[in-house]
Amino acid sequence: MKHIESESNTSLKQWKKLHTKKEREKSGTFLLEGPHLIEEAITSGAKLQHVIVEENFEINEAWLKEEFTLWSVPAKLMKQLSETEKPQGIIAVCEMMDQSEELIKKGGRYLLIDGVQDPGNLGTIIRTADSAGLDGVFLGEGTADLYNGKTVRSTQGSLFHLPIVKANLLDIIERCKEHDLPVLSTSLQNSVDMRETPEVDGFALIMGNEGAGVQEILQQQSTLNVKIPIFGNAESLNVSVATGILLYELQRNRT
Template sequence: MKHIESESNASLKQWKKLHSRKEREKTGTFLLEGPHLIEEAIHSGAKLQHVIVEENYQMKDEWLKERFSLWSVPAKLMKQLSETEKPQGILAVCEMMDQPEDLIKPKGRYLLIDGVQDPGNLGTIIRTADSAGLDGVFLGEGTADLYNGKTVRSTQGSLFHLPVVKADLLQIIGQCKEQDIPVLSTSLQEAVDMRRASEVEGFALIVGNEGAGVQETLQKESTMNVKIPIFGQAESLNVSVATGILLYELQRNRS
């Protein structure tokens, strides 16, 4: 184990740069914080380059068998690396996952995310898609960065459990149609009650930006526009809450 004491250490400076999206994309790496996320990464086979622990942190013995560089730092430096108020004493530099191709398969179940800008919402949606047993998630233009620290933490490890791919959503819609997969877009205009949607074996659900919703161009390409009924006086639901309701309703109605 290597020890770092100085703020001017080159490795420390490089890891701190990973708080920036530009540096993450440049290096193809991102930060994982906390033992749960690191354990999920290890179990999924993700590539960890470095693990950094606070002095006297007790690591799990089985982790020591993994192939990564191990570093220790004092509490003051861990606080600089951490993006949370209360650092958990361990973080890792992880390589970004591969972007798989040809994900669309007959009867598959997919989520298309159009311009969801809040990292916490995005992470929660990915976690929900994982819980609902989906086959893949596609991130359209304008969507928050998958590897933003808040996004990663909000997924609670689900980003390692299913493919999450940056994509042109119009192309993905076209591929779904080629496989006879119904494409359902959330909308408040000319939309049917979600509970009236016909039973489907596979589906592609599009959810949209917190304020503007799904782009009209994507709605026009969908098979059907759907909405969640509102029984109270709220105008709308948080996008992550709405996604959860829709995905579980679709799963319940699978023929």
């Protein structure tokens, strides 16, 4: 185990830069915070480069079989490295996952995310997609960074459980249609109640920006526009809540 005492340590400075998207993309790495996320990463086979623990933190001995460099830091430096109010005593530097757009297949179930900007919403949506048993998630232009600390924490480890790919959503829609997958878009105009959607085997569901919804050009390319009925006085639903409702309805309605 290596020990760091100084704020001017080169490695510490580099890890702190990973709080920015620019440095994450440049290095191909991101930060994981807390035992749960690190356990999920190791279990899934993700590559950890470094694990940094606060002094006196008891690391899971099984993790020591992994090929990473172990460091210890005092509490004051852990607090600087952490992005949470109450650091959990352990942070890892993890390599980004290499995902391919070639995962689309006949009968598959996919989620297309169009411009969801809030990292917490994005993380929750990914966790929901994982829970609903989807085969992949595609992130369109304008969507929050998958490796933003808040996004990562909100996934609760689900980012390691299914393929998540940045992509041009128009291209993805075309590929889905080539595999006979109905493409469903959320919309309030020219749409049907989600309870009236036909039975499907696979599907691709498009969820849109928190305020503006799905872009019109994507709606036009979809097979069917759907909406969730509102029974009370609320104007709309949070996008992550709406995603959960629709995914589980579509799963229930599979042939």
